[in-house]
Amino acid sequence: MENQNISDIIEAYLKQILAESQEVEIRRSEIANQFNVVPSQINYVIKTRFTIQDGYVVRSKRGGGGYIRIEKVKLLDNLDFIDSLVTAVGDHITRHDGLAVVRSLFEAGTINRREANIMLAAIDKTALNTGDRDLDEQIRAQILISVLDHLRYES
Amino acid sequence: MENQNISDIIEAYLKQILAESQEVEIRRSEIANQFNVVPSQINYVIKTRFTIQDGYVVRSKRGGGGYIRIEKVKLLDNLDFIDSLVTAVGDHITRHDGLAVVRSLFEAGTINRREANIMLAAIDKTALNTGDRDLDEQIRAQILISVLDHLRYES
């Protein structure tokens, strides 16, 4: 709390707006100015904190009147939602993105907190630590997909 | 008392804070500086004195604004049971024996059917299939222990 980095602050600012409206549209240079960072840092914040795994869709336009629009994704039915997560997982996934997937499931109400914690425990660095990062990411993807497939039946 | 080593002193310092608040967040280099030790000694103190068996959960982040956060958690009443399962899992476990572990948890009432199914999905042959049976069994063991450790406390 005492020493938050600026990316976290920008993330919080945007999510606060998104808590009240469905989407937020910004001018990149304005936000960069407002928080006193270079414009490309806004891209960094979006790339690391507003991914599809997190449940956000980002559209943008360049040139005069350009913008970046972040939209909180509306979940379709459960099955489509799980499909989209399976696609997002793919055949490799980092811990960071894996966490986002589990969080999405939780926020969508597909799983509860206890179930989320079990999933997280199964894919965290304690569990997957072969020494080969690529292999870890592959196994993490397989575990997630296996669990996601199971969630299809129970829902 | 007089013969305390520096690790004990750092441990006491952190636990004193934890006696009053639920968690403590530090910057590793700051604490290292404060006690005049190398930063990695903080990791040593945490690894030896703030384990999940002791009732602590540790989270951290690297990079700018990085931190180490130690949280005191409420341990459940199932410690001996979990310990025995962790021992049974060891560092390798077959699918068959992994299934027995999950079944034990279910029959003891530690997890419900849905949770059991999530665990099973995470350790079945869909999820773990590297082509190297020994490696699969090793990873399966790590996943199970990671989940078992999470079942030690309320979250």
Next chain:
DNA sequence: GTTCTTTTGACTAATGTTGACTAATATTAT
């Protein structure tokens, strides 16, 4: 003196910040 614990530091990994360069789109000039 052997074994276990602690201390240390070199190396690694993750995350965040910055800026130069590129790409897309809109506006203006011809």
Next chain:
DNA sequence: ATAATATTAGTCAACATTAGTCAAAAGAAC
């Protein structure tokens, strides 16, 4: 219309800032 220019956003790689790992050395306990 077309070309030139202006105005946006995107990418990428270098650099900065944290924490993690591991094993050797030192010290303590027995």
